[in-house]
Amino acid sequence: EAGVAQSPRYKIIEKRQSVAFWCNPISGHATLYWYQQILGQGPKLLIQFQNNGVVDDSQLPKDRFSAERLKGVDSTLKIQPAKLEDSAVYLCASTREHPTGELFFGEGSRLTVL
């Protein structure tokens, strides 16, 4: 079974530029998550999708972050314009169902904003 795929692995941009991250979850996983992990902290949920609908985006900074999951499969997370504090690893994860479905993570996309 293929894992969660993410790209790019690394991205360096200057502040006020834009960036987009892509994620393809495990086949058959209806729920997809984007997490932000700042160095020294635990993953923080940005947005949760169930199929192509948003379940929770309460912690997504909507003035600069946007995410979509067209057709209920892969997803993109965009930041525009980026700020220095957006430097983090952006993790995509997917799961089958609660309560016995664990979260499967991709390798993450590391963003550095200069």
Next chain:
Amino acid sequence: DQQVKQNSPSLSVQEGRISILNCDYTNSMFDYFLWYKKYPAEGPTFLISISSIKDKNEDGRFTVFLNKSAKHLSLHIVPSQPGDSAVYFCAASGPGNQFYFGTGTSLTVIP
């Protein structure tokens, strides 16, 4: 609002001894708990989980204990091996299928 807390940022143990990692949570609606292991430059990988209907779950060298009344869980690794050196995250989820993570404990197993 940190719903899942890991109060020990780091832990060092000798190879062959027991490693005990602790985690506390505040939300009584959480009913599923997980531990993840993370190596540098990799995504977290699932290690072991426990449902709220149980108080213990074992998988080889790894055992997770859940104390619902204290809202506390712990991960025991016996015996600890150098390859276990990593950051361990505790996570909890509830009916909304949302997963909340602690800040992690960095375990170092000394050969």
